[in-house]
Every structure is written in structure tokens, then in C-alpha cells.
Amino acid sequence: MGKTGKSAKVLFCVLIILNLLVLNYAGIYAQQSYPYHGKRLNYNKTTPIDFITYDVYGQEANKLPKFVNPGQFDIKWRYDIDLPSNAIKGPNGTIYLISLDGVLYAIDPNGERLWGRKIKSYSNLTLCPDGTIYAVSQDSIIDTDAQSKAEVYAFNQKGNEVCSYTIKNPISYYGGYCLAGDEKGNLIIPTEDGIFSYDKKGNLNWKNTDILKMEDTFSIKYSNVQSIRAMSSENIIIVTNDKVYSLNSSGKVNWSINNSYFGLEIYSNELGYIYNRDGKYNIADTKNGHVLTDAEIKKLNIKDFPSKTSWAGGYYYNNFLTDRKDKNYNKGIVSYDNNNKVKWVYTVPSGFNGYACDIAADMDGNVYFSDYGGNLYSLDKDGNERYMFLRHKSMMSSSQIIVANNGDVVWITDEIGAICIGTKSIRVLIDDEEVNFSNKPFIDSGTTLVPFRPVFEKLGITINWDAKTKTISASNDELTMTMQAGSKSCNVNGSKKELSVAPKIINGSTYIPLRFISETTKKEVSWDQKTKIIYIGSAEQQIKHIVDQFFSYLNKKDYKGINSLFNIDELTDVDDSYRVIDKALNGVLMCNDIKVQININSDIKATAQTSYNLTTAKGFNLYNTENITTTFNFVKTQGRGWKISSVSK
Structure with a gap:
């Protein structure tokens, strides 16, 4: 037999062996009772997103993010913040978060900045039911030799400072403070000296020195307190490595139960129940600490426990089902029904970086999560991929996911800031009032x-x-x-x-x-392609809206948004010019106190005289430049309404 014949025979044998291996491999999966997820998307069909992103060293990244399946979904807005963290959502949908340079931002559901307040250093946030926002800032690393302190700032929802004070020796649980706020606006925080409660003026309400224990890990001090939840001022839930406690408004123990699961995840709601997952549900009544029996648990429904990862049809969890031989198998999530049975399992595509983290679900059962490579995933309730936002970072990346009140998803991530993704929809505003459509x-x-x-x-x-x-x-x-x-x-x-x-x-x-x-x-009608908003009103209202949008985009460093406001027939290179302006105005926080005076010169010509104040930050200091004036010239275009033709000072 010649070389060709031998090669063909060897190839034939190899193919048979490979086929047997594939069948055997498939057989391993067939023996399991866990079904796979639904349909995957075509990862080759992606849309690059022209975001200016920066790496951890502040250098502009040359790798653009990509959006998979953007057809029915859209990036509704982006707020550019340097390495944002510790985001929380208020009841009205306002998002509060902190930037790397220590600015506390309040952003409304439309991505508009409501206010920003300069505070010190890296901080943790908590929101009280009465609307008080606490930011606790750590000045120094806690170790066995050095004493630390933290600045506490309290703000109301308008951004007005309620009080500020200093506490000594605050402690964290693996990198973050355990904070809670009750309905009276009291702050509960652990320190090396115990668990403390302060009122909104910084006065000490009570302290408990019996529960908290200090531990040393790699020469860094940590406490045994894992989390704190304020059900009310009379029922503060303290979760430690080995127990769960309830404290009253004097800091005294109402009840305690054993907790054998290290790293307890606690969820609570108005029914007064908490539960953790350590192979099965352990459910207790937070009113009295009674641990429910299996018979009592069977009478409950998982949907009675609304949490970030649950919906009416079940809940989602990290995939730790490691009984398969697939190395990629536990990189994903599991969908459970309300009887704790697996509905389907999702694994991230081959070659994607890391495990599922920060899982969130909406009311329709759509689930969202990210991985260590900074990629964002969205699946429907049946495990079908809806969309992906891909970055494929080589370095580990952190992110947070918040499901907005309107069903959109706000993704807070390093380099990109905060972005909102949702289904494409058109809004109509008449005389600045939104029209509601069924x-x-x-x-x-x-x-x-x-x-x-x-x-x-x-x-x-x-x-x-x-x-x-x-x-x-x-x-x-x-x-x-x-x-x-x-x-x-x-x-x-x-x-x-x-x-x-x-x-x-x-x-x-x-x-x-x-x-x-x-x-x-005879009403003016304009279409904002960037925001998908139809404006119906007078010419003055149309121009006022464009000016407002200009400063909104400028504050968010949204250069594509700025470009969308200009007449493309007269546009030269606004994108590059405003990038230069942005770099020249390094440290700009925002343009505020904007005043507009509009003159309609003809049916197709108009001007808007604006004055505004510019706020910049250097270190911990804020600087205001007042009464900057700018003139906007407008032209009415065919089919696209009023557009900016030029800007001058």
C-alpha cells in the first residue's frame, strides 16, 4: 500500500476514534438530567460601539466594544464616569454611584445627571427608606498596625448635605463596608469596637460589642460580620460567619440562630423572611427567628421572596453544578423553577473569560449577568440569548447590573461608565409633556x-x-x-x-x-435619532430642547450625541473638536445653571444665546467659572427639523 493509501487509512481510523469520542462525550451529557439552554446568537455578526474607553492606566483603549444582536435592542444612554462603583438604585429609579476620584453622582432614569458631590476617597453607599443617602469613605487601609478612620457623608435626594462626621476603625468584609440604613435615617456600621448606630446628625444611638469579632487574614483585619440588613429600626439583621442575629433599636439581641454556611447570601422582603442557599433553602422568620420546617417551607412559594435574581417563574443562580467533565460547564448560570428544580443550564461560549457574576432578573424572567472579562449577557426565560455586549478584556473586570423601573438594564462597569440597554421604543413629547401609549x-x-x-x-x-x-x-x-x-x-x-x-x-x-x-x-415636529424621541411643539420649544440636549451630551461626554444635533450638511468635524475641548477641560464635572434666550429670525433661521456656569475639580477642591456665554445658530432642515449650524463664543 502506498503512502496515500496508508494516510487515508490512518485518517479513516482517526475519524472513527473521534466519532466514538464525540458519541461517548455526548453520552456523558445525555446521562445528566440538566437540559441545556436555548438558542445561541451569531457572534460573528456584531456591531462595534464607538465608545472612547480607557484602561486602568488612563490610556485610551484601541479595542472597541461590540454589540451582538442590536437589532431590537439599543444603547439608550451612556454616562461616562471613571471607574464607577458601589451603585445603588432609589425607589424612583435614580441611580447613585461613586467615581474613582470620589464624586457621588445621582443619575435619573433617562441618564441625566441630577447632581454630583465631591467626597473623599473610595466610598461605599447605602440608601435609607426615608431617602437619606450615606457615603462612607475610607482614608487608609486597615491593617494590624495602623489605625484607620472613615468620613461619613449624609445627603438627601436633592443632593443637599445633611451632615458629615468621622468614625474610627471601620471594618470591612473582604473589601467593602457592611452598611445599612433604617426608616428613620439611622446608619448602622461595624467598627473594630463593635456595631454602631448613628442618627442623621452623627449622634450615637447605640452600640453592640458582643457580636462582632475581629479576624486576621494575610495581615489584614476583617470582622466576622458578613452583611447587615435593616428590616426596621427594631429589627436589624446581622449576618456573621456562624450566626444570624436580630437587634432592636437599643442594639440588644432580639433573637439569634446558627448559620453554618460561610458566605451566607441573605434576601429579605416585607413578609419578614430571609433565606440562604447551602444545598437547600434555610428559611427563618425575621420577626422571631423561627426556622421553618420542611413542611412549612413547602407551603411557601419562591416568588414570595423577591430578590435581584428571582421572578414569578423561579430564580437564577451561578452554575456550580460541577458533575460534568466539561471544563466550561460551570461558567454560566442555572435556571430553577419555584420547586427548586433545574429548568435549564447556560454555559458561556467557548473562549469567553470567567464565571457568571452579578446576576439580575426582570419581571418577565429575562436574566442579565457579566463575566470576569467584562462581557454582558442577556437571556430570556427559556435560556435563549437575547443580546451580548462584548469587551473580552484580558484583565479581570468588575461590573454591576441594575434593572431599571421601566425594564431597561443599567450596566455599571469600569472604563465605560454607566450604560443603559433596552428594547428600541419611540417616545412622543407634546409641549414637553410625554404622551402615554397602550x-x-x-x-x-x-x-x-x-x-x-x-x-x-x-x-x-x-x-x-x-x-x-x-x-x-x-x-x-x-x-x-x-x-x-x-x-x-x-x-x-x-x-x-x-x-x-x-x-x-x-x-x-x-x-x-x-x-x-x-x-x-401647524405644530413643529422633530425627531431625535439618538434618544428615539419625537418632539411636538413650537419652534422655541424645539430649539430649547436641542440646547438642553447639547449640554446634557457635553456633561456626559457623549460626542455622538452632540453630532446628532448638528446639520450634517454644515458639519465639519465636531466629533474631534469636542474631544479636544474635553481633554483641554480636564477635571470638568458639569455645565450648570444654564440660561437660554431664543430669537426666531425667520421661518428657517434662529439663534439661542446661552449663559452657564462651569464646575471643575482639582484634587478635593471645586472651582466654578460663572457666566460663560455661547451663541448657537440654528437652521430648519427639510424633513429633520431644527439643527445647529454653528456655535460661537
Whole structure:
């Protein structure tokens, strides 16, 4: 037999062996009862995101993030903050977080900065039910020889400082303070001398010196306190390595139970239950410390315990099912139903970096998590991949995930700051007030269609609907109009008009072209491609909105957003010019106290005179430059509304 024949025979044998190995490998998986997740996305079809990102040394990164499957999802906003951390969400959706240089930010659900306050050093945050925000800043590393202190800052939700004071020898649990705030605005914090409670003026309420024990790990002091939760001022839950305690408003023990699981994860709700996971659920009543029996647990439903990782159909957890021989198997998450049974298992794609962390779920069962490589994942309730935001960092990366009140996801991560990702949707504002729709507007072949009734009624127009003929009648003091679903012809004030798209009935709502509203009501209509917002109002309102957006984008260092406000026919290189401005104004916190005076010069020309104050920071000092003036020149473009043509000082 020649070399070719021998090679073919060897190849044939190798293929048989490989086939047997594959079958055997598949057999190993087939023996398990845990199903795999649903469909994966095509990772080759990605959209680069033009974010300016920086590495830990402050150097501009040359590797752009990528968005997998952005078709039905969108990055709604980004707030550029250097290495943000310790983010928390308030009940109204406001997000509070701290930057590397020690600025506490408050950001509203639309990504707008409400306020920023300079504090000292790296800090931890907690939010009290009464709205008090505590930031506890650590000045020095806690070790066996050095004494440490921490600055405590208390703010209300408007950013006004309530008080500030210093505490000695605060202690952490593996890198972070254990903080809690009760409904009276009291701060509960552990120190080397015990667990302390302070009121909003910095006065000591009580201290407990019996529970906290100090431990040395690699010459660094830690306490046995893992977490603190304030169910109320009369029921402060303290979780340690070996016990769970409840303290009253005097710092005395209400009850205690044994805790044999190191690293207890505690979840609590208004029902007064907590539970941890150490192979099974251990559930106790926080009112009295009674540990529920198996029979009592069976009467409960997991959905009674709302937490960051649960929803009505079950909950999600890190994948620690290591009984398979797949090295990548435990890099992912597990979906459990309400009876603690595995529904499906998700493993990160081959070659992706690290294990699932910071898992969060929304009310529909969609789950979000990140990995050590800084990648963000979103799956639906059946384990199908919805989208991914990929960075593939070689260095370990940390992130936080917050599910916003409207269902969007805010992802806080180093280098990028805070970004909001959600399904693409169109909003409509009339005279600066948002229109509420049961059925959302959408774009069809380049034409924006909106439900006519909510828009016309918001404009003060009376609507009548003839279901038999599918005819719409609309009228007010200045308008009389009729149109019919399926027909492009309509009658406006006795004159025949043609619509670009015939009215459509979808899910019980009749949709009409947005541009027709402008033509019939004489209102200005503009479309913000960046934010997906339709603005209907006067020319002055349109221009005021653009100026507000300009400063909002500038404060967030959103250069693409700035570009979207300019007339592209006159645009030179605004993107690069504003990057230069941003670098020149190193340390800028924000432009504030903005005043605008608008002059409409003609049907297509306008100017806006603005004055504002500029706040910068150097070290721990803030500097204000007042009454900076800027002139914006505007031009009304065909089909795109008012746009900035130039800016001058």
C-alpha cells in the first residue's frame, strides 16, 4: 500500500476514534438530567460601539466594544464616569454611584445627571427608606498596625448635605463596608469596637460589642460580620460567619440562630423572611427567628421572596453544578423553577473569560449577568440569548447590573461608565409633556407611525370613531378633519389631502403618519435619532430642547450625541473638536445653571444665546467659572427639523 493509501487509512481510523469520542462525550451529557439552554446568537455578526474607553492606566483603549444582536435592542444612554462603583438604585429609579476620584453622582432614569458631590476617597453607599443617602469613605487601609478612620457623608435626594462626621476603625468584609440604613435615617456600621448606630446628625444611638469579632487574614483585619440588613429600626439583621442575629433599636439581641454556611447570601422582603442557599433553602422568620420546617417551607412559594435574581417563574443562580467533565460547564448560570428544580443550564461560549457574576432578573424572567472579562449577557426565560455586549478584556473586570423601573438594564462597569440597554421604543413629547401609549409608535419603511387618538387628544382635538365605516373625525376651533383606515385620501378643513401612508389599524389602535400631525395642526415636529424621541411643539420649544440636549451630551461626554444635533450638511468635524475641548477641560464635572434666550429670525433661521456656569475639580477642591456665554445658530432642515449650524463664543 502506498503512502496515500496508508494516510487515508490512518485518517479513516482517526475519524472513527473521534466519532466514538464525540458519541461517548455526548453520552456523558445525555446521562445528566440538566437540559441545556436555548438558542445561541451569531457572534460573528456584531456591531462595534464607538465608545472612547480607557484602561486602568488612563490610556485610551484601541479595542472597541461590540454589540451582538442590536437589532431590537439599543444603547439608550451612556454616562461616562471613571471607574464607577458601589451603585445603588432609589425607589424612583435614580441611580447613585461613586467615581474613582470620589464624586457621588445621582443619575435619573433617562441618564441625566441630577447632581454630583465631591467626597473623599473610595466610598461605599447605602440608601435609607426615608431617602437619606450615606457615603462612607475610607482614608487608609486597615491593617494590624495602623489605625484607620472613615468620613461619613449624609445627603438627601436633592443632593443637599445633611451632615458629615468621622468614625474610627471601620471594618470591612473582604473589601467593602457592611452598611445599612433604617426608616428613620439611622446608619448602622461595624467598627473594630463593635456595631454602631448613628442618627442623621452623627449622634450615637447605640452600640453592640458582643457580636462582632475581629479576624486576621494575610495581615489584614476583617470582622466576622458578613452583611447587615435593616428590616426596621427594631429589627436589624446581622449576618456573621456562624450566626444570624436580630437587634432592636437599643442594639440588644432580639433573637439569634446558627448559620453554618460561610458566605451566607441573605434576601429579605416585607413578609419578614430571609433565606440562604447551602444545598437547600434555610428559611427563618425575621420577626422571631423561627426556622421553618420542611413542611412549612413547602407551603411557601419562591416568588414570595423577591430578590435581584428571582421572578414569578423561579430564580437564577451561578452554575456550580460541577458533575460534568466539561471544563466550561460551570461558567454560566442555572435556571430553577419555584420547586427548586433545574429548568435549564447556560454555559458561556467557548473562549469567553470567567464565571457568571452579578446576576439580575426582570419581571418577565429575562436574566442579565457579566463575566470576569467584562462581557454582558442577556437571556430570556427559556435560556435563549437575547443580546451580548462584548469587551473580552484580558484583565479581570468588575461590573454591576441594575434593572431599571421601566425594564431597561443599567450596566455599571469600569472604563465605560454607566450604560443603559433596552428594547428600541419611540417616545412622543407634546409641549414637553410625554404622551402615554397602550400601543407604541413604530417606524415602517422610513415613516414614523403613531396612534392618532392619544396624540390628537393631547393637542386638545376632539376625536370621533365610526367603527362601521372605520372613519376618524377630528375637530377643534381651528381644525375639521376626516380620514378612513386603509385610504391615503383625507379631508382637512374642506380641502382634500394625501397621506404618505394610509392609516392602519393594529391591535385596536389606528396609526397615522407623524408628519401629517405637523401638517394639520401647524405644530413643529422633530425627531431625535439618538434618544428615539419625537418632539411636538413650537419652534422655541424645539430649539430649547436641542440646547438642553447639547449640554446634557457635553456633561456626559457623549460626542455622538452632540453630532446628532448638528446639520450634517454644515458639519465639519465636531466629533474631534469636542474631544479636544474635553481633554483641554480636564477635571470638568458639569455645565450648570444654564440660561437660554431664543430669537426666531425667520421661518428657517434662529439663534439661542446661552449663559452657564462651569464646575471643575482639582484634587478635593471645586472651582466654578460663572457666566460663560455661547451663541448657537440654528437652521430648519427639510424633513429633520431644527439643527445647529454653528456655535460661537
